[in-house]
Amino acid sequence: MSDTLAPAAASRDPAEAGDAPPRLSSRSLFGTGREVIIEHDGADYRLRVTSNGKLILTK
Template identity: 45%
Template sequence: MPTDPTRSNSPAPPAASRPAVKPGERTYPSGIISTDFLFQGNQEILISHNGEHYRLRITKNGKLILTK
C-alpha cells in the first residue's frame, strides 16, 4: 500500500523544543486570533478587505456581527 507523503508517523516534538509560554499567557492554534486581541477593549472594529470596509462589532449578548 502506498504511503501518504502528507502524513507523518513521527511523534509530536517534545515540550523542550516548543517555544516557552509565560505564566498567564494564552496560546492559540495557528490562524486563531482572540477577540480580546482584536478589539482591545472596544466594542467594534473596522476591517478593510479588497478595498471595502466592514464593521465587526460585539453585541450586548456577546455575539459578533459583521456588516458592510
C-alpha cells in the first residue's frame, strides 16, 4: 500500500463553509485489507475493522 493518498481520496465538498476537515473513505484507507498502521508523532497506531464493521484505533 502506498504511503501517499490519491488526490481524490482526500476531498472537500465545495458547498461546505468554514474549515471542515478532509473527508476520507475507509475504503481508500483499507483497500481490500482490514487493518492499517498510522504513524503519528513517531508512534504507530493500528486502525482496524472489526467483524461487526466498526473501527478500532489502538496504540
